[in-house]
Amino acid sequence: MPDDKEITIYDIAKHLNISATTVSRGLKDHPAINKNTRKKIFEAARHLGYRSNTFASSLRSKKTYTIGIIVPRLNSYFMSSVLAGMEDAASRENYNLIISQSLESAEKEVANAHTMYNKRVDGLLVSLAYDTENIHHFEAFFRKGIPVIFFDRVYSHTESTSIVIDNYAAAYDVTKHLIDNGCSRIMHLGGNMLRNVYSERLRGYKQALRDHKINFDEKLVFISKLNEEAGAEAARTILKMTAKQPDGVFAANDTAAVYCMMKLKETGIRIPGDIAFAGFNNDPISKIIEPNLTTVNYSGYDVGEAAVISMINHLNGISNVKTTHTIILRSDLIVRESSLKNKSL
Amino acid sequence: MPDDKEITIYDIAKHLNISATTVSRGLKDHPAINKNTRKKIFEAARHLGYRSNTFASSLRSKKTYTIGIIVPRLNSYFMSSVLAGMEDAASRENYNLIISQSLESAEKEVANAHTMYNKRVDGLLVSLAYDTENIHHFEAFFRKGIPVIFFDRVYSHTESTSIVIDNYAAAYDVTKHLIDNGCSRIMHLGGNMLRNVYSERLRGYKQALRDHKINFDEKLVFISKLNEEAGAEAARTILKMTAKQPDGVFAANDTAAVYCMMKLKETGIRIPGDIAFAGFNNDPISKIIEPNLTTVNYSGYDVGEAAVISMINHLNGISNVKTTHTIILRSDLIVRESSLKNKSL
DNA sequence: TTGTAAGCGTTATCAG
């Protein structure tokens, strides 16, 4: 049978002939406690093998030191980097993470939000599902004053902070880069316009065209889920465009770009010679595909870290999610061969 | 100011003129409760906006419904699939996950184990860091009878179950496949022999050589961390072997294989013509590299799911981590162009 | 089938 006596602050108190209150205070560096007793308390705690009971503590203090996370999917390179950053930042501050995935479904996201609410997270970090149309399911949090911070796939709202990159500017730069490299018919592989990341990228794309006197052509926008299959499908669409095929493709993520490239390469189309390519995310596959894919790099790790830090600051009253509207992180255009039509490199 | 009154079982009790005990029982489908009162209780609960307080519950019942997870890294495709599987299985059973990463450091792993212990997880799921040498840091769990299950990177131990694939057999098959395709000097890119996954893969490799009357050559084993840099380094090593270069490479993961291939291709070496390649994991990059990489597929999702299910079964007394020693999941050799020297396809 | 009452281990409040 395993040993089973849990040591409590009362055991420590008895051991030292002081009160449990003092032990409680000593353990959490209360200012009004004698340095010496504090030291004794810690020694006794270590010696007796004490571990604090978070449940009793949460029950009483109403703080859980837990942050809820809702993401579309766990298994993408970007999102796992985000989580790595979150975990790092949270563990530094002794916060826990409860993680759930919406699997890109608004319905599941609603269920997850309820679960998080019932788990009494101190705050919630959300990146929205592909087809979420509103954020009613977070109302309960707003009403209770539980902070909600959106990251990457955000929703503009007066009660919450957003953590994003400047998708508009990044897309503008990508498109301009393609134009500078001799593209004049650029196709855009985009995602659901409900999501800021995709609508902003489309907007940046359009503006760059406009600024370079290129007419926007509806037919050159291909909206999809941006997965492997969608990339291949985009390629098939391009191949069917016998009349005036695009001479460049800007995809809103690397997966779609890469799978589109692979399909086109099979048919003998040369990249970037015939069609130049650029993606978004700097996924590991962008460095493997030949030619290597021009893309936009932004650190998932940094996004995750920023989200958690900003949440904890808010919880500590250092900042406020209502006043801080948006935090914009850096992103960089990474130029690789796939977009260099004029092989000047 | 946000609304702040939390509804408790007492509120429901008062509302219905019954006792809190009955409410508590009704809420959790206690057998000895009138169907009708049960229904009333649920209605009142919904109506009043009740949410149960897990802390009070855990405090009293000593169950946390939380499973701790320690993994080397969050941001690899394999591990994020594992987590996805775990999250799915856990949420089906209303369990929480607390996730932490050791960042491949034994030291951090020890710290994480302590944290998990203090968080009072009901059970612990672990995949070991690259250089962990012993598992003393889990002793506290064994002593308290808290189940520990290892997955993927496991440690054989009488007190715990392991969830793995048959790395030996898979490596044997890969090596045999390379031999069957005309390789006779096969290099192995391996990892730390402390880790079962790498030692078993080496063992399978050796046995396959032996069974085909090929002498094992120490010089053809390249041990590394199997990351991008290590792959490139392995390529440099191969290029230096002017005398008798290998005609095949079996890497213990896809990253090392792919980065090695890329470096070799730069120098004009043809794959699989000059050197055939095989990896391990079926990472997304294995489908992008040209030629596509032969590899071993095994589902991270399934591993994660199996680990959580087996943990929960144990916690429910359905199975026992001490008696179930090992659970072996399926893996498959995926043959792609990189290993097909005799282009018979 | 339902109720009473005693905790679970902590922290907040008030008092000294």
Added chain:
DNA sequence: CTGATAACGCTTACAA
């Protein structure tokens, strides 16, 4: 700087 005491909201003997 320290202490007594009362919650926090739930579960569980025990009793009815």
